Amino acid sequence: MEPNNYYKPNMYPLFKKKGFLIQKFKDKNFLTNIKKIVKKHFTKSTDFYCKMDTEKFRKIALKCQKEISKSKIQEKFFNSEKKFLKKLCKNDEVWFESVVFLRVVRPMSISKTKEELDFHRETFYNPYQYAGKSINLWFPIMNVNEKNTLRYIPGSHMINDKKILRRRVSMTKKRKKTNLTKRFSAGHKLGFIYHPMKIVKGIDIKKQKKMIIPENHYSVFSSSLVHGNGTNYTKKIRFAMGFGLIRKSLIKKNKPFHHKRFGSKNNKIYTWSPLSKIKVLN
Ligand SMILES: O=C(O)CCC(=O)C(=O)O
Numbered sequence: 001m002e003p004n005n006y007y008k009p010n011m012y013p014l015f016k017k018k019g020f021l022i023q024k025f026k027d028k029n030f031l032t033n034i035k036k037i038v039k040k041h042f043t044k045s046t047d048f049y050c051k052m053d054t055e056k057f058r059k060i061a062l063k064c065q066k067e068i069s070k071s072k073i074q075e076k077f078f079n080s081e082k083k084f085l086k087k088l089c090k091n092d093e094v095w096f097e098s099v100v101f102l103r104v105v106r107p108m109s110i111s112k113t114k115e116e117l118d119f120h121r122e123t124f125y126n127p128y129q130y131a132g133k134s135i136n137l138w139f140p141i142m143n144v145n146e147k148n149t150l151r152y153i154p155g156s157h158m159i160n161d162k163k164i165l166r167r168r169v170s171m172t173k174k175r176k177k178t179n180l181t182k183r184f185s186a187g188h189k190l191g192f193i194y195h196p197m198k199i200v201k202g203i204d205i206k207k208q209k210k211m212i213i214p215e216n217h218y219s220v221f222s223s224s225l226v227h228g229n230g231t232n233y234t235k236k237i238r239f240a241m242g243f244g245l246i247r248k249s250l251i252k253k254n255k256p257f258h259h260k261r262f263g264s265k266n267n268k269i270y271t272w273s274p275l276s277k278i279k280v281l282n
C-alpha cells in the first residue's frame, strides 16, 4: 500500500498538500434533518446518558445511526456537494461506504470512560489495498468545538504505510473485561474498535492539531491522514457524523462486495457502493 501514489498533480493542490479540506454545505437543510433525528433519539439530560452503561448508551446511538442511514444521507450529501466531489474525484464516479457512523462521544469528566478512537489511519482496520486511498468525510452535528473535535497529525498522509509501526493492544484478561467494545456489539457497529491498534513508531503524536470545522461545514480528508484522539473535554455529548467515499476506478471491482469488518456470516455488510445500490445494514 503506497498512499503517496494517490496524490496526482490535478487533484486540488491544497488537498494534496494538507491532506484535508474544509467546505461549507451547499444545502442548508442537509444538517437540519440530521439534527432533528439526533434530537428525537436523545431527549434526556447529558447526566442521564453519562451515567448509563456504555453498551446501553451505544444501543440508543445505534438506533439513531440507523435512522440517519435510512434517510439516505450519502445521496443527500452527494446531491448537495456534487460539483466539489466530482472535482475532488477527478470526474470519476464517486462510490460511498454503505455504513455511516454517528461519531458520538460522551464527556470524559462525567462518563469517566475513554470513548474516542485513538490515532489511526484507515489501513489499520481495513485489509484492502485501497483503504489508504479513500476519502473520509467528517462533520459536526451538535456540540462540537475545539475541546472535543477530531485531531490529526499534519502531513501524515504523505507517510508511507510501512513506516508507521503499530501494534495491537494486547488483550489481557483484565483488558478483555474492561474493554468497552465487544465484537459485533452496538459499539462495534458504531465504528468503535474491539481490538484497537496503537501507533508505536513513525508518527510524532506531539505534532497533533485540532481539526476545526465550523457549524454547517464538513471536512474531507485523506484516509491516510492520521486522525483520532477526539477526547471530549466539554460537558456535553458530542455528535458528529462520518463515512467514506472513493473514486470508483481505485476499487478495481465493478460491483458492491462485502467484507467482514462488521458483519457476521448471515449479516453481510457491504462497503463501497454506487449511490443507487447502498443498503442500510448497520
Ligand atoms: O469521530 C471520531 O472521533 C473518529 C472519527 C474517525 O476516525 C473517522 O471518521 O474516520
Ligand SMILES: [Fe+2]
Binding pocket: 120, 121, 122, 227
Ligand atoms: Fe478514522
